[in-house]
Amino acid sequence: MAETISAAGSCLEPLFGCLLEAAGREVAAFLRIKSNWSDLEKARDSLRAVETTVRAAVTAEEDKLNVCDPQVEVWLKRVDELRPDAIDVDYSSLLGFSCLCQCTVHARRRASIGKRVVDALEEVNKLTEEGRQFRTFGFKPPPRAVSRLSQTETVGLEPMLAQVHDLLEKGESSIIGVWGQGGIGKTTLLHAFNNDLEKKDHNYQVVIFIEVSNSETLNTVEMQQTICDRLNLPWNESETVEKRAKFLVKALARKRFLLLLDDVRKRFRLEDVGIPTPDTKSQSKLILTSRFQEVCFQMGAQRSRIEMKVLDDAAAWNLFLSKLSNEAFAAVESPNFNKVVRDQARKIFFSCGGLPLALNVIGTAVAGLEGPREWISAANDINMLNNEDVDEMFYRLKYSYDRLKPTQQQCFLYCTLFPEYGSISKEPLVDYWLAEGLLLNDRQKGDQIIQSLISASLLQTSSSLSSKNARHWLHYSISTCHTRIRILPERLWLLKELRHLDLSVTAELEDTLNNCSKLFKLRVLNLFRSHYGISDVNDLNLDSLKALMFLGITIYAEDVLKKLNKTSPLAKSTYRLNLKYCRKMHSLKISDLNHLVHLEELYVESCYNLSTLDADAELTTSGLELLTLSVLPMLENVIVAPTPHHFRHIRKLAISSCPKLKNITWVLKLEMLERLVITNCDGLLKIVEEDSGDEAETMLEDKCIDDGQSACNSGDNTHAEFLNLRSIVLTDVKMLRSICKPRNFPSLETIRVEDCPNLRSIPLSSTYNCGKLKQVCGSVEWWEKLEWEDKEGKESKFFIPI
Numbered sequence: 001m002a003e004t005i006s007a008a009g010s011c012l013e014p015l016f017g018c019l020l021e022a023a024g025r026e027v028a029a030f031l032r033i034k035s036n037w038s039d040l041e042k043a044r045d046s047l048r049a050v051e052t053t054v055r056a057a058v059t060a061e062e063d064k065l066n067v068c069d070p071q072v073e074v075w076l077k078r079v080d081e082l083r084p085d086a087i088d089v090d091y092s093s094l095l096g097f098s099c100l101c102q103c104t105v106h107a108r109r110r111a112s113i114g115k116r117v118v119d120a121l122e123e124v125n126k127l128t129e130e131g132r133q134f135r136t137f138g139f140k141p142p143p144r145a146v147s148r149l150s151q152t153e154t155v156g157l158e159p160m161l162a163q164v165h166d167l168l169e170k171g172e173s174s175i176i177g178v179w180g181q182g183g184i185g186k187t188t189l190l191h192a193f194n195n196d197l198e199k200k201d202h203n204y205q206v207v208i209f210i211e212v213s214n215s216e217t218l219n220t221v222e223m224q225q226t227i228c229d230r231l232n233l234p235w236n237e238s239e240t241v242e243k244r245a246k247f248l249v250k251a252l253a254r255k256r257f258l259l260l261l262d263d264v265r266k267r268f269r270l271e272d273v274g275i276p277t278p279d280t281k282s283q284s285k286l287i288l289t290s291r292f293q294e295v296c297f298q299m300g301a302q303r304s305r306i307e308m309k310v311l312d313d314a315a316a317w318n319l320f321l322s323k324l325s326n327e328a329f330a331a332v333e334s335p336n337f338n339k340v341v342r343d344q345a346r347k348i349f350f351s352c353g354g355l356p357l358a359l360n361v362i363g364t365a366v367a368g369l370e371g372p373r374e375w376i377s378a379a380n381d382i383n384m385l386n387n388e389d390v391d392e393m394f395y396r397l398k399y400s401y402d403r404l405k406p407t408q409q410q411c412f413l414y415c416t417l418f419p420e421y422g423s424i425s426k427e428p429l430v431d432y433w434l435a436e437g438l439l440l441n442d443r444q445k446g447d448q449i450i451q452s453l454i455s456a457s458l459l460q461t462s463s464s465l466s467s468k469n470a471r472h473w474l475h476y477s478i479s480t481c482h483t484r485i486r487i488l489p490e491r492l493w494l495l496k497e498l499r500h501l502d503l504s505v506t507a508e509l510e511d512t513l514n515n516c517s518k519l520f521k522l523r524v525l526n527l528f529r530s531h532y533g534i535s536d537v538n539d540l541n542l543d544s545l546k547a548l549m550f551l552g553i554t555i556y557a558e559d560v561l562k563k564l565n566k567t568s569p570l571a572k573s574t575y576r577l578n579l580k581y582c583r584k585m586h587s588l589k590i591s592d593l594n595h596l597v598h599l600e601e602l603y604v605e606s607c608y609n610l611s612t613l614d615a616d617a618e619l620t621t622s623g624l625e626l627l628t629l630s631v632l633p634m635l636e637n638v639i640v641a642p643t644p645h646h647f648r649h650i651r652k653l654a655i656s657s658c659p660k661l662k663n664i665t666w667v668l669k670l671e672m673l674e675r676l677v678i679t680n681c682d683g684l685l686k687i688v689e690e691d692s693g694d695e696a697e698t699m700l701e702d703k704c705i706d707d708g709q710s711a712c713n714s715g716d717n718t719h720a721e722f723l724n725l726r727s728i729v730l731t732d733v734k735m736l737r738s739i740c741k742p743r744n745f746p747s748l749e750t751i752r753v754e755d756c757p758n759l760r761s762i763p764l765s766s767t768y769n770c771g772k773l774k775q776v777c778g779s780v781e782w783w784e785k786l787e788w789e790d791k792e793g794k795e796s797k798f799f800i801p802i
Helices: 002-031 033-063 070-081 084-094 104-133 158-170 186-199 220-231 241-253 293-298 313-322 326-333 339-351 356-365 372-386 392-402 406-415 426-435 443-455 467-476 558-566 568-573 665-669 695-706 780-785
Strands: 175-179 206-211 257-262 285-290 305-307 477-479 500-502 524-526 550-555 574-580 587-589 601-605 612-615 626-630 637-640 652-656 675-679 727-731 750-754 775-778 799-801
Touching (some): 033 104, 158 186, 158 285, 186 206, 220 241, 285 293, 313 326, 313 339, 326 339, 339 372, 406 443, 568 574, 775 780, 780 799
Parallel strands (some): 175 285, 175 305, 524 550
16 A cells, blocks of 8 residues: 555656646746846847847848848747737736735736736747847848839720730730830830739749840840849859850740840840740740831741831820810810810820820920910920921920929939930939039939929839949949030049940030040940040040940041041941041042941031042942031032942931032932931032033033042932932022922922022922822922922922921
8 A cells, every 4th residue: 555655656746846846936926026027128128129120130121122031020920919018007007916915816916917927028038039040031032923014004005905915825926026116105015015914814934024225235234134133043243244145045945934125226136135035835925116117027026016006086185185184174175165275285286196105295294284375385386396307206305394494404314314224213313413413402302303204204113213223324324415514524434334435416525534445344435526536646545445336436637537447446336437627638438438337427527628528339338327518618529429339328418518519419329318408508509400411510420430430420310219218408508499300209208498598499299209298398488489390289288387
């Protein structure tokens, strides 16, 4: 029996120990409640400090677009779930009972609260210790298949949007091209399409939107960075573009991707960026937008193309009305209101030509107009801008720009310093404005200006705003074109990563302080039509720019031109050439520029002794597209050889202040000519001299024969001429008597004549094709005095008085 009791006692001993220990804790909690409460308050302070540190670290991660670590997220949730309010109230009420055995009820309550204080203290200490152990607070999230983009209204674009979806789902081709003129809504369409995919079922693992805008050079690095970000891949700044491209090709090839390339202006190899060409086997696809159908062909969209056209009148009118204020809308649409307002609104509306961008910009600009006088004034202002010799979209934007306050205008112009691709966050932009003195320590005003520019449709919001990227782009690209800058900063050369420096059309730039030759990573250097020109051979010290891909340059001396043409790397990079003040230059042969293999624009001005320009036979392929001859008082001979010659690709010809030119019959040989502009040429009698017996032409033919050329200035009509000519602009040509004899002008849209009092005829006739003609602009007096080959040729419906 004793043994049995002994055995039972040994078995129960651990249990008794646990009970005694538990009882001891209960007693301790009961007796040490004040001490434990004091420890709890100190522990809470420590936890709050740790929580503050953790939350700050999480905020920092979220600011970098990272997400909170799941373990940290659970810990923060546990901290939030601690509810000290109830125990605080209970403990405060307990302090009123000082006697330990005042009553059994309060003793039990004290024991309960004492236990809760101990439990709370243990939980707080545990959370504090866990919080101190965290080393990682966030991570970059795996990319979503679709990243939402900023989106504006898609009024009238719904049918196009449906067509893109249909081609994507059912089209045979893996590459789809969308093309149409600038401002027609291609970017809006692509943004809307991207956002549609967020709501629709699709098989793509990643959809990537890239703004290309490669008007001069391809922004390869920025495109690669966009792809890396969307694929959540690490970025290695030291890696070469070529090596990174190979890596990205492999990375993308493992995925079913949909690539959206916006504003592709020139053909480029997808693989050079890091994009594998989509095919039916990979099930990946590519959609690109461009202003040119030819680019769609070149990029592989031969089978699947969509031409974007202007909005129909109903959709365009709805979009225009949607921009107006309630008062302006009522003034335009109310049947009881003055009909003048509606008529003027319709005039402004029609000036937008159905282009969504123009409708947005102009509609916003006139949104607050109400009375007839305001609408009439606005219509007149817009019509006046329309008649200026500027790009159509420019005059529409200019009206909105002109309505800005001076400070808003300066801030808007500052935005043009950034590349047209990519984005900049609002905060750094306001910082730059403040640093430049455009704002007087008023950040709130900066935010208001940004909003006003967005409201005016002069800036667009972006879904990818990053101050890091803003600074990155600033260091990669600087533009001061069309500014009055006089001298470059002395230490500009310290921007070692600068790739793009645009100093074109800087009328007051006097010195670059030898900065350009020290910017070794420059890819684009544009000094075209800058007041700062190279006048000494020794100043052409740009051979150190090994990465240079695009050079625009102004040259003041013939020997500098000769050196440029012999310097192979620079010659191959030259796209725009301005010859100015070359006083020793008496003649210029285009074939002498044979090493400038990429020359696209030639601007010859103020070369006061230049008398002969010779576009001789083309021995090498010439890409010259734009030619300007300005302030050349001695120029009297322009010699164009039989095809193929160096002028055969010219699309725009501008001639001004060349008083010795009697005619420019050689324009008949410019097969690709689209725009002809002649200004202030006092000696010009005829554009095309078609009388082979004319003395001036005979002299020119003799000159050609002496130079070994034949039929250089012939009016021969055996070949079709002016097939591509779209615009003729004649201003202040006082002695001009005729343009040419009537003939087919299948592409001609506009004839504009100002201050040409002796011009008595224009080459229009009912017997010839002028089917695309839209307008003939001139004074009423000039129009009424015109002589016509037949009465049917005089179509007053085309006439627009100016």
